[in-house]
Amino acid sequence: MSKILVFGHQNPDTDAIGSSYAFAELSRLRGLDAQAVALGEPNEETAFALDYFGVKAPRVITSAKTEGADTVILTDHNEFQQSISDIRDVTILGVIDHHRVANFETESPLFMILEPVGSASSIVYRQFKAEKREISKATAGLLLSGLISDTLLLKSPTTHESDFAVATELAELAGVDLETYGLAMLKAGTNLAIKTADELIDIDAKTFELNGNNVRVAQVNTVDIAEVLARQAEIETAITKANAENGYSDFVFMITDIVNSNSEILALGQNIGKIEAAFDFELKNNHAFLAGAVSRKKQVVPQLTESFNK
Amino acid sequence: MSKILVFGHQNPDTDAIGSSYAFAELSRLRGLDAQAVALGEPNEETAFALDYFGVKAPRVITSAKTEGADTVILTDHNEFQQSISDIRDVTILGVIDHHRVANFETESPLFMILEPVGSASSIVYRQFKAEKREISKATAGLLLSGLISDTLLLKSPTTHESDFAVATELAELAGVDLETYGLAMLKAGTNLAIKTADELIDIDAKTFELNGNNVRVAQVNTVDIAEVLARQAEIETAITKANAENGYSDFVFMITDIVNSNSEILALGQNIGKIEAAFDFELKNNHAFLAGAVSRKKQVVPQLTESFNK
Numbered sequence A, B: 001m002s003k004i005l006v007f008g009h010q011n012p013d014t015d016a017i018g019s020s021y022a023f024a025e026l027s028r029l030r031g032l033d034a035q036a037v038a039l040g041e042p043n044e045e046t047a048f049a050l051d052y053f054g055v056k057a058p059r060v061i062t063s064a065k066t067e068g069a070d071t072v073i074l075t076d077h078n079e080f081q082q083s084i085s086d087i088r089d090v091t092i093l094g095v096i097d098h099h100r101v102a103n104f105e106t107e108s109p110l111f112m113i114l115e116p117v118g119s120a121s122s123i124v125y126r127q128f129k130a131e132k133r134e135i136s137k138a139t140a141g142l143l144l145s146g147l148i149s150d151t152l153l154l155k156s157p158t159t160h161e162s163d164f165a166v167a168t169e170l171a172e173l174a175g176v177d178l179e180t181y182g183l184a185m186l187k188a189g190t191n192l193a194i195k196t197a198d199e200l201i202d203i204d205a206k207t208f209e210l211n212g213n214n215v216r217v218a219q220v221n222t223v224d225i226a227e228v229l230a231r232q233a234e235i236e237t238a239i240t241k242a243n244a245e246n247g248y249s250d251f252v253f254m255i256t257d258i259v260n261s262n263s264e265i266l267a268l269g270q271n272i273g274k275i276e277a278a279f280d281f282e283l284k285n286n287h288a289f290l291a292g293a294v295s296r297k298k299q300v301v302p303q304l305t306e307s308f309n310k
Helices: A014-029 A044-052 A120-130 A137-151 A163-174 A178-188 A225-229 A232-246 A272-279 A301-308 B014-029 B044-052 B120-130 B137-151 B163-174 B178-188 B225-229 B232-246 B272-279 B301-309
Strands: A004-007 A034-036 A071-075 A091-097 A111-114 A205-210 A213-222 A250-257 A262-269 A287-290 B004-007 B034-036 B071-075 B091-097 B111-114 B205-210 B213-222 B250-257 B262-269 B287-290
Touching: A004 A014, A014 A034, A014 A044, A014 A071, A014 A120, A014 A137, A044 A137, A044 A178, A091 A120, A111 A120, A120 A137, A120 A163, A137 A163, A137 A178, A163 A178, A205 A301, A213 A225, A213 A232, A213 A301, A225 A250, A225 A262, A232 A250, A232 A262, A250 A272, A262 A272, A272 A287, A272 A301, B004 B014, B014 B034, B014 B044, B014 B071, B014 B120, B014 B137, B044 B137, B044 B178, B091 B120, B120 B137, B120 B163, B137 B163, B137 B178, B163 B178, B205 B301, B213 B225, B213 B232, B213 B301, B225 B250, B225 B262, B232 B250, B232 B262, B250 B272, B262 B272, B272 B287, B272 B301
Parallel strands: A004 A034, A004 A071, A071 A091, A091 A111, A213 A250, B004 B034, B004 B071, B071 B091, B091 B111, B213 B250
Antiparallel strands: A111 B111, A205 A213, A250 A262, A262 A287, B205 B213, B250 B262, B262 B287
């Protein structure tokens, strides 16, 4: 059995790192030669979680082949443009994910467990449980962190009814108080002042192919939207450069208030009319408020997809 | 909760019918308003199984919208060109499948359980079991029939190690002897003499998009390859007509000997060189022997895909 690499998406967030770390462990318990790697450095929120539970950040790789691996398992993503550079040249053994499916295909049958739940970590946890596998404190802690991160502490509309019990059980296994630990971890990810504008727009960014357009949708979490908007000029310069360099038709930048659960949308690109139509709002000075929106996956991407397909 | 239609692929085989019938039942037990339908009439093998277990053939439909349904669950397939005509206009709630993934995408997250096992019926059975749901004799019988059909009574290389226990358990639940029932069911599907050539090439046929080409791959089961080859002229006429009418670039027709586990391949189309390269054989008078090949999914489609992508 050859080496199997397990990883989440590019620009990894805490769920990408947590779910891949834990699923690699589960795969080893199942007898596979699996190891967790990552397609980027952990962000500050993830670094907080890794540090808290004493886990070393997974090694960053950019190609499976150069690692001598021809078999991979994807967690927390399936779209090829969000995956490893040589995804089309390797065998995809399995996918654990909670996103829509697009730009994904295989030559052969595979394991694919997708559920519309709050995090990929939730799915990995239930697999440990179904197989009655022991779960270490650190693994439980990283899975919990993935769930907290993706659901903004169970407040996002992406939270599934089953996630509340998962969070309670994982907090118990990890030995932390859910609310206290969760808020501390989320706040660790909101220290945006130390980031350059180029870094800001890339902290948690994904590209979506919408009706032939490459649309970049990035999100930052904050406790103060105004503080981020104060840097609008330099952020716009960074976005304009990113659009030109990467061929993005549009860039949608979500500034999400994790305390009040709202977002400000800043958008630049060639299809501003479609973006405005998607959210039924009017951008003024390139930005607009989107009340109650915290989830890119549920409150932004489907709306953009529908609008771009019209 | 609106009505949910559960169905297998076009030109349904026994696994498509069995898995959709049983998964609709499981969905109802889970509280959903689900009903099994089919995208075509049952073939003779499936008709034998339905009759044996006293189950009425599922209603044939061609569009979900005209049935008043906007939500569907797919079993035994995922590729859109093998699905219902308006698949792009409805919400796909779930997929239970054991094929490769291709030409499939959704706007939103969904349930998707794919495993590289012998039949979609195997996966549905394990879900009944995991949830400790009671399984009726008829449902067990149809799931068993689906597994027997897709694995040619556990002889195909697509048979997964877990399928042997599944077959034994289902045979017990269905109250049949696995070998006796299985052979009788398979033989019921080999009465090809009563079929016209147009019918023959459509009994179990699927279209695959290979590097921009629409390649039709059809399979018939027989106990006598020579008997089918004796009708080569009329079969070729039917294939040439089908290619022209449906825009297939190529037609690959597998005549599979279910007793000795071999196939004769008859191929007509625009990419004969790629087809010959796929199997490392030379077609003579448009056909060639493929020793040991019984599985379209494992021994034909991946080889064609690789060859067409070169």
